[in-house]
Amino acid sequence: MALRPAVDAKILIVGCGISGIGAAQRLIQHGFSNVRIIEATSRSGGRIKTGRLGSNIVEVGANWIHGPSQENPVFQLACHYQLLSKESMSEENQSADIGGHPPFVPNWFSSSGRKLDPDVMGPAVELFMTLFEKCQEFHASGEEPMPTVGEFLKREALRIAHEEWEEDQATKDLKLALLSTMLKLECCVSGTHTMDDVGLGAFGMYKTLPGLDCTFPGGYDGLIKHMMNELPADIVLYNKPVKCVHWNNTYKQSSSKGRTYPVTVECVNGETFEADHVIVTIPLGYLKKHQDTLLHPPLPLHKLHSIQRMGFGTNNKIFLEFEKPFWSEDCEVIYLVWDDEPDLVDVVSDVKTAWIKKLFGFTVLKPMERFGHVLCGWIAGHESEYMETLTEFEVLQAVTQLIRRFTGNPTIAPKKLLRSQWFHEPYTYGSYTYVAKGCSGYDIDNLAEPLPLPGSNSQPLQVMFAGEATHRSFFSTVHGALITGWREADRLHTHYTTLSGQMISKL
Numbered sequence: 294m295a296l297r298p299a300v301d302a303k304i305l306i307v308g309c310g311i312s313g314i315g316a317a318q319r320l321i322q323h324g325f326s327n328v329r330i331i332e333a334t335s336r337s338g339g340r341i342k343t344g345r346l347g348s349n350i351v352e353v354g355a356n357w358i359h360g361p362s363q364e365n366p367v368f369q370l371a372c373h374y375q376l377l378s379k380e381s382m383s384e385e386n387q388s389a390d391i392g393g394h395p396p397f398v399p400n401w402f403s404s405s406g407r408k409l410d411p412d413v414m415g416p417a418v419e420l421f422m423t424l425f426e427k428c429q430e431f432h433a434s435g436e437e438p439m440p441t442v443g444e445f446l447k448r449e450a451l452r453i454a455h456e457e458w459e460e461d462q463a464t465k466d467l468k469l470a471l472l473s474t475m476l477k478l479e480c481c482v483s484g485t486h487t488m489d490d491v492g493l494g495a496f497g498m499y500k501t502l503p504g505l506d507c508t509f510p511g512g513y514d515g516l517i518k519h520m521m522n523e524l525p526a527d528i529v530l531y532n533k534p535v536k537c538v539h540w541n542n543t544y545k546q547s548s549s550k551g552r553t554y555p556v557t558v559e560c561v562n563g564e565t566f567e568a569d570h571v572i573v574t575i576p577l578g579y580l581k582k583h584q585d586t587l588l589h590p591p592l593p594l595h596k597l598h599s600i601q602r603m604g605f606g607t608n609n610k611i612f613l614e615f616e617k618p619f620w621s622e623d624c625e626v627i628y629l630v631w632d633d634e635p636d637l638v639d640v641v642s643d644v645k646t647a648w649i650k651k652l653f654g655f656t657v658l659k660p661m662e663r664f665g666h667v668l669c670g671w672i673a674g675h676e677s678e679y680m681e682t683l684t685e686f687e688v689l690q691a692v693t694q695l696i697r698r699f700t701g702n703p704t705i706a707p708k709k710l711l712r713s714q715w716f717h718e719p720y721t722y723g724s725y726t727y728v729a730k731g732c733s734g735y736d737i738d739n740l741a742e743p744l745p746l747p748g749s750n751s752q753p754l755q756v757m758f759a760g761e762a763t764h765r766s767f768f769s770t771v772h773g774a775l776i777t778g779w780r781e782a783d784r785l786h787t788h789y790t791t792l793s794g795q796m797i798s799k800l
């Protein structure tokens with residue numbers, strides 16, 4: 294194996310989301326000068342995507358910095374670039390420990406067109422939160438009383454309702470129906486079709502950081518712009534979807550002039566790019582879809598199996614602007630409770646006719662002085678994927694009908710609508726990663742493992758893997774994605790510094 298100085302190594306990064314950008318930034322800091330990013334689309338940022346609803350800035354993709362405190366590199370960068378409000382940066386809010394669930398002020402509406410009483414519904418939410426926290430504890434204790442979060446939540450909630458609730462049957466049913474709504478909310482948080490797909494034992498692997506979740510007043514893409522400004526201007530090759538990464542010297546080009554590279558990246562348009570190392574930051578949804586063809590030689594079986602088994606589902610947003618609010622002034626989240634759902638369900642029986650029942654409710658965009666009256670509806674799963682196939686007008690009609698029914702006000706009409714369609718984004722195929730039934734941290738380690746595998750005698754670190762799905766405790770987040778980009782850049786740096794260390798010690 295010929296040793297080359299690190300600065301000379303040719304490195305390609307596939308994907309210009311935050312993990313790819315982070316990897317490039319770190320490699321350049323380490324002194325690598327031959328770094329390029331290949332991106333399928335015409336833009337950088339990936340699942341960080343700021344859009345517009347009229348004059349309002351809205352986040353089609355990532356919205357919050359989850360756990361904005363000193364340990365969170367996204368928070369640090371956002372502070373460094375001065376992208377956050379004073380309130381978000383206050384010591385008090387950095388140390389707030391909310392365990393992943395912001396203490397939003399709720400309003401509840403039922404499908405019979407009533408606003409529900411906080412004193413009645415509050416305890417049901419509390420029960421849900423208590424059980425939810427229990428689910429997170431099994432990872433540390435190494436137990437798994439049931440295979441999935443959904444099954445455990447349902448069994449325990451029904452048991453407690455039966456043993457402890459003392460109201461009349463109608464009230465009990467309404468409280469249970471609210472738990473169905475909470476399950477649908479968790480489907481959005483996890484990005485899954487149903488909580489019955491989310492593994493219970495590994496659920497607590499996801500770690501939250503301290504800090505009261507905050508947003509970017511000027512849009513999340515400000516972070517991307519600032520990071521991109523620190524990279525060489527021509528580092529990204531846009532509109533070049535990668536078709537196949539040929540590694541292990543399997544792509545023989547006849548006109549090799551001297552130096553040969555172990556990896557050749559082949560794009561859909563036929564262009565090829567050679568490299569010593571490729572960092573793949575492609576979303577898990579795309580990997581699942583193209584697992585057989587994206588690499589040549591193909592992925593080793595254990596990596597393939599982990600790609601297949603890990604979860605990657607859909608969560609979409611539907612933004613709506615109103616003339617005036619139908620919610621209370623302090624309201625931060627609106628829950629929709631279906632009277633006919635006391636049996637703890639988070640899937641609908643017929644997607645085509647009843648998909649809208651999967652929408653758990655809305656978050657209210659704040660502050661009102663900036664946004665006016667804008668709601669963000671949340672919908673996960675196959676119902677959400679079906680929603681993507683409808684026209685914007687059909688979605689608007691369905692949501693309008695829904696709101697009229699739940700408020701009992703037949704005149705409410707949203708003025709504008711914008712929805713995301715993450716399942717139909719051909720380079721994402723969904724929203725983000727969850728740890729599915731039967732999966733563990735080893736599956737994430739498998740996803741992250743570079744090729745060739747240890748013990749091979751071919752050139753090390755030819756294909757490396759970063760991106761949100763490859764972080765054991767911060768998967769599904771922006772900070773998780775960023776950290777994995779840095780991790781792979783550091784892996785290369787360490788590789789070359791130890792190599793030169795070995796050379797020096799031999800001299």
Ligand SMILES: Cc1cc2nc3c(=O)[nH]c(=O)nc-3n(C[C@H](O)[C@H](O)[C@H](O)COP(=O)(O)OP(=O)(O)OC[C@H]3O[C@@H](n4cnc5c(N)ncnc54)[C@H](O)[C@@H]3O)c2cc1C
Nearest residue numbers: 308310311312333339340355356357535760761770771774
């Ligand atoms: C609706 C939604 C809401 C979210 N909310 C939050 C939130 O509030 N807070 C939070 O922390 N996180 C949130 N996330 C998650 C967060 O957005 C992601 O975890 C993070 O942005 C992923 O970064 P990444 O670099 O790993 O992947 P991506 O940003 O997806 O980047 C991957 C890049 O690879 C490109 N690519 C794919 N295939 C190819 C190919 N064949 N050839 C070349 N390029 C290719 C893609 O076009 C893309 O640009 C949300 C995500 C969604 C979808």
Ligand SMILES: *[C@@H]1O[C@H](CO)[C@@H](O)[C@H](O)[C@H]1NC(C)=O
Nearest residue numbers: 379380381383384385386505
């Ligand atoms: C913490 O954040 C909240 C919500 O943004 C804000 O209302 C409050 O003023 C902040 N606290 C401080 C001390 O800035």
Ligand SMILES: *[C@@H]1O[C@H](CO)[C@@H](O)[C@H](O)[C@H]1NC(C)=O
Nearest residue numbers: 541542590591745749750751
């Ligand atoms: C990579 O190449 C080496 C050396 O030619 C060979 O021994 C090994 O089996 C190859 N690995 C794969 C996964 O094809």
